[in-house]
Amino acid sequence: MxxxxxxxxxxxxxxxxxxxxxxxxxxxxxxxxxxxxxxxxxxxxxxxxxxxxxxxxxxxxxxxxxxxxxxxxxxxxxxxxxxxxxxxxxxxxxxxxxxxxxxxxxxxxxxxxxxxxxxxxxSYSAKIQNEYKEFYQANKNKENFKALLYEKLKSFIKINKNHPFSGTILSEIALINPVLTKKELLQLYSKIDTTQQNKSDLEMFKMGIANLDKYGIKKPFLEFSLPNAKNENVDIKSFSGKITLVDFWASWCVPCRIKHPELIKLKEKFLDTNFDIVSVSIDDNKKSWIEAVEKDNLTWTNLIDIDKKVNDELKIQSIPFNYLIDENGIVLGVNLSSIEIERIVSEKASR
Known part of the structure; x- marks a missing residue:
């Protein structure tokens, strides 16, 4: 990708x-x-x-x-x-x-x-890519990041509505990193010249918008049941009453493994609260998955989606990927950073 x-x-x-x-x-x-x-x-x-x-x-x-x-x-x-x-x-x-x-x-x-x-x-293309990256890295952890991103993209697309990079940004925000609302994404999409965009990006954007309708913020999360290492099925509904991070990963995914220490710190920080983690692997090799769970010291609930039915239903295109859901199974955030997760859980815990 x-x-x-x-x-x-x-x-x-x-x-x-x-x-x-x-x-x-x-x-x-x-x-x-x-x-x-x-x-x-x-x-x-x-x-x-x-x-x-x-x-x-x-x-x-x-x-x-x-x-x-x-x-x-x-x-x-x-x-x-x-x-x-x-x-x-x-x-x-x-x-x-x-x-x-x-x-x-x-x-x-x-x-x-x-x-x-x-x-x-x-290369003008490389220049706008670098400028977008610099903006994103400088602002992604700010509390008002979503508002900043929306305003910047309005300015960016106004200038670059014909450039395919505009469509690439919107497609990835819609499907891979959905930090903006459906309404905001559609408003931005209406300003690009779709005849100049890549067909694959337009298809990704439409897929992302459809997914936001089903499993976006404030929507009920997917109900599923998957096996653990003992081949016992665990229902996601069993975490009702807890703020739960559902993290998708695989043993072969280096970025996923790098993030595990951050998740361990999150778990320890909110040990005395109603916060929990469920890791869902898309490994097709159960042995590799179990070895990685043990090596990375993932002490919370670990499940495996060998057939990738859950992954495909959620239309996850890349890992690591996560959903944060509240006590009632409603989506609080999609593909959040550890800082964003900590902020949301802290706010919920202080109420």
């Missing part, structure tokens, strides 16, 4: 857009040049749209040329293709200069060539 932070400093948008957009209009093709920091001298691959191109890296440098009708998300990867990681970037008709790092890393039992882009110049 694409990552937009892969996840908006408004005062810079107008001037940047004028300069780079005018240049893009005058230039009808792109020149992508790059340097790689590291001992790599084999082929590098560029994929965008229906195009797949490759060149040999010589003296740590490479160059691609081509033409796109609009900014198009693509990626670079090294050998062995397609088993290396991918480095996402937008291709647009301009002179794009990138700097990247090369390294070998173990992933899923294999040693792969990893390429990480650390700097992009000459």
């Amino acid at each position: 694409k990552n937009i932070f892969s996840l908006l400093i408004v005062c810079t948008f107008i001037s940047c857009k004028e300069n780079l957009t005018n240049k893009t209009k005058a230039q009808q093709s792109f020149n992508l040049t790059g340097t790689i920091n590291g001992a790599y001298s084999d082929y590098i691959y560029l994929n965008y749209g229906n195009v797949k191109d490759s060149v040999k890296v010589l003296n740590n440098s490479f160059k691609f040329n081509g033409k796109v009708e609009k900014p198009t998300q693509g990626w670079l990867n090294l050998k062995p293709d397609p088993d290396a990681n991918v480095a996402w970037l937008y291709i647009e008709n301009s002179d794009i200069i990138i700097q990247a790092d090369y390294d070998k890393k173990r992933h899923n039992g294999k040693t792969l060539n990893f390429l990480e882009i650390n700097n992009v110049k000459g």
